[in-house]
Amino acid sequence: MLTVALPKGRIAKLTLEKFEHAFKEKFEFHNRKLILKKTNFTFLNVRSQDVPTYVNYGSADLGVVGLDVLEEKSYDIVKLLDLQIGKCKVAIGLKENETINYNKSLIKVATKHENITKRYFEKKAMPVDIIKLYGSIELAPLVGLADCIVDIVETGETMKENGLKVADTILESTAYLIANKNSYTLKKQAIFKLKELLDVSV
Ligand code: PRP
Numbered sequence: 001m002l003t004v005a006l007p008k009g010r011i012a013k014l015t016l017e018k019f020e021h022a023f024k025e026k027f028e029f030h031n032r033k034l035i036l037k038k039t040n041f042t043f044l045n046v047r048s049q050d051v052p053t054y055v056n057y058g059s060a061d062l063g064v065v066g067l068d069v070l071e072e073k074s075y076d077i078v079k080l081l082d083l084q085i086g087k088c089k090v091a092i093g094l095k096e097n098e099t100i101n102y103n104k105s106l107i108k109v110a111t112k113h114e115n116i117t118k119r120y121f122e123k124k125a126m127p128v129d130i131i132k133l134y135g136s137i138e139l140a141p142l143v144g145l146a147d148c149i150v151d152i153v154e155t156g157e158t159m160k161e162n163g164l165k166v167a168d169t170i171l172e173s174t175a176y177l178i179a180n181k182n183s184y185t186l187k188k189q190a191i192f193k194l195k196e197l198l199d200v201s202v
Contacts, residue, residue: 001040001041001042002040002041002042002061002062002183002187002190002191002194003041003042003043003044003059003060003061003062004041004042004043004044004060004061004062004063004064004194005043005044005046005050005051005054005055005059005060005062005063005064005065006019006043006044006045006046006051006063006064007046007047007048007051007063007064007065007066007175008045008046008047008048009047009048010048010066010086010088010152010154011048011064011066011085011086011175014085014086014175015064015083015085015086015175016028018064018083018085018198019043019198022194022197022198023038023197025038027043029043029045033045034046040190044059044060046063048065048066048069049069049072051063051064051065051069051178052065052069052070052073052075052077052178053075055075055077055178055179055180056075056076056077056180058180058182058183060180061179061180061183061187061191062080062177062178062179062180062183062191062194063077063177063178063179064083064175064176064177064178065175065176065178066086066088066173066174066175066176067171067172067173067174067175067176068088068090068113068116068152068171068173070176070178071090071115071116071171071173072113072114072115072116073115075178076181077178077179077180077181078178078179078180078181078184079176079178080176080177080178080179080184080191080195081176081177081195081198081199082174082175082176083174083175083176083177083198084174084175085174085175086173086174086175087154087172087173087174088152088153088154088173088174089152089153089166089169089170089171089172089173090113090116090150090151090152090153090169090170090171090173091150091151091152091153091166091167091168091169091170092120092148092149092150092166092167092168092169092170093137093138093141093148093149093150093151093153093159093164093165093166093167094141094147094148094149094164094165094167095141095142095163095164095165096163096164096165099167100147100148100167101147102126104147105127106127106128106129107121107126107127107128107129107147107148108128108129108131108145108146108147108148109121109128109129109130109131109146109147109148109149109150110131110133110137110140110141110145110146110148110149110150111130111131111132111133111137111149111150111151112132112133112134112135112137112151113150113151114130114132116150116170116171117130117150118130120150120170131145131146137149137150137151138151138158138159138162138164139162141164142162142163148167149164150170152173153166177194177195177198179191
């Protein structure tokens with residue numbers, strides 16, 4: 001029996017399609033149910049950012065999660081397979097007519113990705129004030145809350161529609177199949193079978 005944490009949100013649909021293709025059957029969490037049982041498998045419907053937590057603690061043997069989420073915190077998990085879905089980048093966004101003012105003593109950056117942001121600016125030895133937001137990040141520079149943002153760019157539409165541009169790409173992200181370390185040892189055969197199924201269904 002394998003328990004797999006599947007993400008809600010941005011990559012939910014693509015992930016379910018991927019599993020439907022691999023299992024050749026319908027995948028759907030009915031009536032807001034958070035658990036889906038199949039022969040030899042239990043699937044959990046969890047917030048994208050929580051997937052590595054379920055896997056880390058062993059409540060799920062496997063999970064599907066974006067590299068951006070994995071890079072934001074450090075988890076003691078095994079990265080098994082790049083599923084090549086949910087392609088996006090974590091990028092610096094700026095007002096279209098602006099450039100980053102490197103002479104400023106402190107640059108204000110709004111983001112959901114505090115650690116990725118911190119690491120990026122540390123490497124450049126630029127002092128930053130990181131302002132944590134939970135969504136609609138693109139709004140921050142428009143109302144003077146921040147000088148720039150670090151956010152997910154998928155199609156680029158949200159930035160474009162709000163008069164922002166990508167100033168630099170920090171990370172290219174796709175969704176990964178991840179495994180709990182103990183499960184990876186104890187249930188290796190079953191895990192590899194699933195990995196192969198998902199791999200050939202690319
Ligand atoms: C994400 C991200 C951007 C947008 C990028 O937001 O934070 O706002 O999608 O996508 P695009 O490049 O295709 O326009 P999400 O939909 O997750 O909402 P939120 O940030 O407001 O939570």
